[in-house]
Amino acid sequence: MNLRLNSEYGTLRAVLMHRPGKEIDRLTPYNKDFLLFEDVPYLEALQKEHDFFSNLIKESTGAHVYQLRELLIRVLYDRELLFNLMSQALAKARLTHWAETILDRYSTAECAGLLTAGIKIHELKRKIPKLETGELMDSAFAISPCPNLYFQRDPMALTPGGIIFSSMKMEGRQREADLLRTIFENHPDFKDHITTAYSPVGLHQPPSIEGGDVIVISHEAIAIGNSERTDAKAIYAAAKVLIAEGTVKRVYEVHLPEKRNYMHLDTVFTILDENLVLTYPDALNSVLQTSLYTFKDEKDGKVNIKREVLQESLLTVLEREIPHLEILHTADGNPDYSLREQWFDGANVFAIGPRRVISYNRNIHTNRALRDLGVEVLEIPSSELSRGLGGPRCMTMPLSRARV
Numbered sequence: 438m439n440l441r442l443n444s445e446y447g448t449l450r451a452v453l454m455h456r457p458g459k460e461i462d463r464l465t466p467y468n469k470d471f472l473l474f475e476d477v478p479y480l481e482a483l484q485k486e487h488d489f490f491s492n493l494i495k496e497s498t499g500a501h502v503y504q505l506r507e508l509l510i511r512v513l514y515d516r517e518l519l520f521n522l523m524s525q526a527l528a529k530a531r532l533t534h535w536a537e538t539i540l541d542r543y544s545t546a547e548c549a550g551l552l553t554a555g556i557k558i559h560e561l562k563r564k565i566p567k568l569e570t571g572e573l574m575d576s577a578f579a580i581s582p583c584p585n586l587y588f589q590r591d592p593m594a595l596t597p598g599g600i601i602f603s604s605m606k607m608e609g610r611q612r613e614a615d616l617l618r619t620i621f622e623n624h625p626d627f628k629d630h631i632t633t634a635y636s637p638v639g640l641h642q643p644p645s646i647e648g649g650d651v652i653v654i655s656h657e658a659i660a661i662g663n664s665e666r667t668d669a670k671a672i673y674a675a676a677k678v679l680i681a682e683g684t685v686k687r688v689y690e691v692h693l694p695e696k697r698n699y700m701h702l703d704t705v706f707t708i709l710d711e712n713l714v715l716t717y718p719d720a721l722n723s724v725l726q727t728s729l730y731t732f733k734d735e736k737d738g739k740v741n742i743k744r745e746v747l748q749e750s751l752l753t754v755l756e757r758e759i760p761h762l763e764i765l766h767t768a769d770g771n772p773d774y775s776l777r778e779q780w781f782d783g784a785n786v787f788a789i790g791p792r793r794v795i796s797y798n799r800n801i802h803t804n805r806a807l808r809d810l811g812v813e814v815l816e817i818p819s820s821e822l823s824r825g826l827g828g829p830r831c832m833t834m835p836l837s838r839a840r841v
């Protein structure tokens with residue numbers, strides 16, 4: 438498997454997902470905003486919806502669906518990796534000195550659970566009664582939970598030039614990126630097949646970049662949202678390494694308004710075929726400004742890139758990049774319905790092949806407009822999944838697609 442992707446819609450062959458688990462039950466009305474949820478989901482129903490989604494992917498494409506938990510347990514058998522991740526996870530609560538004791542008392546699979554669902558002081562004390570907890574409150578987290586882990590799109594991004602490992606803006610999500618990087622750099626199925634295009638490792642206070650902001654436009658062009666979650670500095674750094682690598686020739690920086698329902702570029706548009714884009718009405722025309730990074734020169738073995746601020750809308754840019762571009766607006770452009778459906782990620786469908794998409798069932802007007810255009814729409818239930826404010830594209834990390 439060559440871990441590069443040259444389209445958003447080539448027939449899916451392998452994808453990574455995470456079946457939500459106990460980390461969801463950690464959400465309360467008090468911590469949900471900090472943990473980036475709109476509400477407190479009902480785990481059992483959420484899992485059923487997620488299972489429906491992953492089964493539908495398997496049945497409709499025959500693609501291999503990797504489960505994060507299984508990959509994680511496999512790499513955690515390496516005690517050093519486990520120790521490092523556990524120490525990092527305990528660092529926020531200043532409890533890194535507990536890492537060794539925890540590794541001695543919990544199995545590898547249990548440790549994977551701790552790293553994803555977090556653990557509270559009183560839960561640790563039940564298992565390790567001798568733990569010196571001093572003044573710590575029983576109800577405090579020794580390790581915080583990762584409820585956004587089922588949004589597998591964000592902790593990294595595959596591009597035609599290799600992988601961008603994310604550095605997450607929100608503190609509550611950084612461990613997700615650490616887990617994914619550890620898996621892809623160490624799991625026997627992947628470690629020899631990755632080209633790292635951009636990695637924040639070793640950088641002091643790295644600028645943030647999240648996978649939901651990265652969209653492959655063509656074999657040689659990608660767009661990255663300059664958004665609530667992704668900083669200009671990270672886009673510049675990623676553009677530089679990608680352009681130096683040579684496959685990607687153009688990196689578009691797309692400025693998004695810092696609003697919750699525009700949090701990533703993929704909340705605004707997705708690409709469904711070689712010439713079909715689904716977007717929130719007018720977003721491509723009015724809201725977005727773009728800059729373009731390209732190769733400038735090479736001096737002393739170092740590639741320099743140049744940045745131009747484009748005087749044209751993203752629509753014009755896409756029209757140039759995608760011949761015969763067809764644009765479909767969510768809810769067919771109806772202002773009230775598209776506003777409602779944008780809130781539930783109407784533009785964020787997951788393409789499993791050219792003009793074949795998986796979409797939330799609740800976005801009825803968008804689904805109808807897609808079908809009217811001849812797109813095959815497979816629907817998934819969404820009452821609980823949507824409470825995390827992410828859609829089908831956000832929940833998937835495609836690892837292999839047929840080349841287009």
Ligand SMILES: NC(=[NH2+])NCCC[C@H](N)C(=O)O
Pocket residue numbers: 472473474585588590591648649650700701703704825826827828830831
């Ligand atoms: N690629 C995306 N649009 N991801 C959506 C992520 C939603 C998640 N609750 C967050 O706020 O971070």
